Amino acid sequence: MSRRRQIYEGKAKILYEGPEPGTLIQYFKDDATAFNAEKKGTISGKGVINNRVSEHIFTLLGNIGIPSHFIRRLNMREQLVKQVEIVPIEVIVRNVAAGSLSKRLGIEEGTPLPHTLLEYCYKDDSLGDPLVAEEHIACFGWATQDEMQDISAMAIRINDFMAGLFAGIGIKLVDFKLEFGRLFDGDFSRIILADEISPDGCRLWDMETNEKLDKDRFRRDLGGEAEAYQEVARRLGLFPEGGPSEVHDLDSERKKRGK
């Protein structure tokens, strides 16, 4: 593989310069972090699964008119995306109480919410991605009110679609995180969905048993995280192209190349 310019390395992905102006390559790593990177580890084959799951969901969302940065999957761990300016807000969509919401408000995990709840966190690792109100977003100019209207409307549509998609395969969509970006066309920009949608950023519980099929297995030391990610991909009807050994080799190859 030719050497490419690395633009950014995050906790679970690397961004490289794309083949054409305005494009980037998203490389999905097996690295996993939790609690603002206090806990670090790897989930074998995670990058391959997240690449494929995210491709699948972004493609389906595209079919219902949700614009995203996704262009196409290039190989097992990489996808070509449109370059955007990321809005520094994590949008958390919740259907059932869990995680930080349960802790913050003392609501038992698993309690269904009366209606879908949107929360916003300011993307800043040094601050631990604090929860913010729409007033903070407007006050500090992180996004305009028009942009927030587009973002919240898209987040609700995405939730409706994904909750149905997962319900159809016996999975409860408890909550998930979305990120959006600005796609520029001259002086104008429009909001599109960016980042990824995968078991890294969703809480997915088996409908019958409430078994966790997401990154909480890693966060809470439950074990079986690789199998849980595989189970989600399997139920979505997706399989990695190669077997687990191939999955493993690609990531170690990258590490040997020195990223």
Ligand code: UDP
């Ligand atoms: N989430 C995420 N990245 C973050 C914070 C949250 O992907 O930096 C996802 C998380 O996987 C869960 C949802 O957003 O599906 C809600 O997370 P929560 O606020 O409960 O935070 P946590 O319990 O993960 O600290």
